[in-house]
Amino acid sequence: MIRAFFLISALCIFSMSCNEQPKTTEADSASVVFVNDTANQKVDVQLNGKPFTSYHYQASLPKPVLFPLVTASGKTLTRGFPIDPQPGERVDHPHHMGHWFNYGDVNGLDFWNNSDAIPKEKLKDYGKIVHSEIVKINQEEGSLTTKSTWQSTSGESMLEETTVFKFSQEGNTRIVDRYSTLTALQDISFKDNKEGVFGVRVTRAMELPAKKNRQFLSMHKAIRQR
Numbered sequence: 035m036i037r038a039f040f041l042i043s044a045l046c047i048f049s050m051s052c053n054e055q056p057k058t059t060e061a062d063s064a065s066v067v068f069v070n071d072t073a074n075q076k077v078d079v080q081l082n083g084k085p086f087t088s089y090h091y092q093a094s095l096p097k098p099v100l101f102p103l104v105t106a107s108g109k110t111l112t113r114g115f116p117i118d119p120q121p122g123e124r125v126d127h128p129h130h131m132g133h134w135f136n137y138g139d140v141n142g143l144d145f146w147n148n149s150d151a152i153p154k155e156k157l158k159d160y161g162k163i164v165h166s167e168i169v170k171i172n173q174e175e176g177s178l179t180t181k182s183t184w185q186s187t188s189g190e191s192m193l194e195e196t197t198v199f200k201f202s203q204e205g206n207t208r209i210v211d212r213y214s215t216l217t218a219l220q221d222i223s224f225k226d227n228k229e230g231v232f233g234v235r236v237t238r239a240m241e242l243p244a245k246k247n248r249q250f251l252s253m254h255k256a257i258r259q260r
Contacts, residue, residue: 066176066201081203091165096148098165098182101132106206113235130235138229143186146229157187176201191219
């Protein structure tokens with residue numbers, strides 16, 4: 035059981051070959067711009083004048099996510115589905131959205147697999163992470179601090195999450211540092227589970243090739259890919 039808090043830190047690095055574009059200077063590497071788009075419930079992140087990612091916290095999502103993730107050369111690393119579906123994409127695992135952070139068994143509730151594919155009568159077995167506020171945007175440090183609450187689908191608060199995202203670029207390497215602090219609001223048990231805690235769903239071009247034809251199904255549609 036947990037009554038205090040624990041800190042989880044994760045480093046995610048996205049890079050492309052230095053041959054694709056000239057290296058940035060040390061001064062350029064500190065150029066981080068945030069655009070707080072409250073109307074669309076997201077914060078856009080730009081590095082050196084180019085899109086990097088967005089922090090999405092729409093109420094319709096089962097958790098806040100970073101989406102998409104774009105390299106310095108402009109290549110998108112993350113699958114578009116289900117937020118921004120692209121032609122020819124797989125539509126399996128609709129809970130795989132850009133980069134996310136959660137767990138498969140918190141007091142018996144599944145936070146990992148929750149999505150709009152879950153029937154309403156089964157939502158009682160799932161949890162959701164609800165964005166609370168943008169705590170701080172620090173343009174100079176390139177950091178975004180957010181607060182969220184891990185809840186049952188009935189609205190019972192279980193954990194408070196405070197996360198600091200730090201965005202930077204070194205040469206052609208774009209970096210996301212994530213520091214998440216979870217504070218228990220009741221007795222909490224993280225049971226051993228295969229699903230958690232740090233996820234990124236990459237675009238089809240970055241997946242391992244399939245050895246045979248497969249069909250991937252979801253509540254949205256079915257597609258066949260090689």
